[in-house]
Amino acid sequence: MAIRVQAAAFDPGQELNALHAANTGIGAVVGFVGYVRDFNDGRDVGGLFLEHFPGMTEKALARIVEEANQRWPLLRVDILHRIGRLEPGEPIVFVGTASAHRQAAFEACNFVMDYLKTRAPFWKKEDTAEGPRWVEGRASDQDAAGRWAKG
Amino acid sequence: MIRVQFFARYREVLGLAEDRLAWDADLATVGDLREHLVQRGDLWAETLGERGLMCARNEELCGLAEPLRDGDDVAFFPTVTGG
Numbered sequence: 285m286a287i288r289v290q291a292a293a294f295d296p297g298q299e300l301n302a303l304h305a306a307n308t309g310i311g312a313v314v315g316f317v318g319y320v321r322d323f324n325d326g327r328d329v330g331g332l333f334l335e336h337f338p339g340m341t342e343k344a345l346a347r348i349v350e351e352a353n354q355r356w357p358l359l360r361v362d363i364l365h366r367i368g369r370l371e372p373g374e375p376i377v378f379v380g381t382a383s384a385h386r387q388a389a390f391e392a393c394n395f396v397m398d399y400l401k402t403r404a405p406f407w408k409k410e411d412t413a414e415g416p417r418w419v420e421g422r423a424s425d426q427d428a429a430g431r432w433a434k435g
Numbered sequence: 436m437i438r439v440q441f442f443a444r445y446r447e448v449l450g451l452a453e454d455r456l457a458w459d460a461d462l463a464t465v466g467d468l469r470e471h472l473v474q475r476g477d478l479w480a481e482t483l484g485e486r487g488l489m490c491a492r493n494e495e496l497c498g499l500a501e502p503l504r505d506g507d508d509v510a511f512f513p514t515v516t517g518g
Binding site: 336344401403421 | 443
């Protein structure tokens with residue numbers, strides 16, 4: 285498991301390949317890459333600044349990975365999230381999951397992203413023509429995370 | 436002593452990244468601490484009083500019913516928007 289919170293850019297292809305590298309028991313790798321859009325909530329976005337809560341962020345991500353490991357038979361989970369200044373088109377987040385069979389990797393990747401979006405202390409501030417604005421949390425993200433609740 | 440941190444929009448609107456409050460047994464929960472801070476004025480009520488508020492105690496997400504102890508590190512922040 286690797287959890288990285290960094291200002292530096294990353295190469296999603298390299299991250300995806302690294303997931304499989306050391307373990308030939310892995311039969312399936314699923315990767316998600318999130319990018320900075322140039323448009324959000326009806327306005328052009330010229331870039332954004334990503335703030336986080338140093339100290340808590342890594343712990344929150346580790347807890348999400350721990351929970352994914354309890355739910356699915358995973359062989360590896362990597363999370364990489366950028367902070368600081370980002371331009372449209374740049375990768376902002378990578379989540380990769382590896383398992384013997386595909387369903388666990390697909391579902392766990394989806395789960396990790398849903399929980400990251402609602403439980404990890406990151407905040408986006410976008411640059412728009414009207415000036416910078418903090419992105420508001422979305423109810424749809426809360427709903428997406430809620431579907432993993434155990435009944 | 437309780438350390439309180441504010442992040443993102445809350446920090447900007449309040450003009451404050453962190454504050455320290457003397458320990459008070461009346462502040463039994465994180466919700467009590469929130470209520471105490473909301474009483475400070477309009478800006479406090481507008482930010483910390485909002486629905487989407489999230490909080491953490493000692494760097495773990497928690498609910499408003501979370502018990503508070505002397506020496507705790509509490510954080511209040513708007514709904515997270517990473518990913």
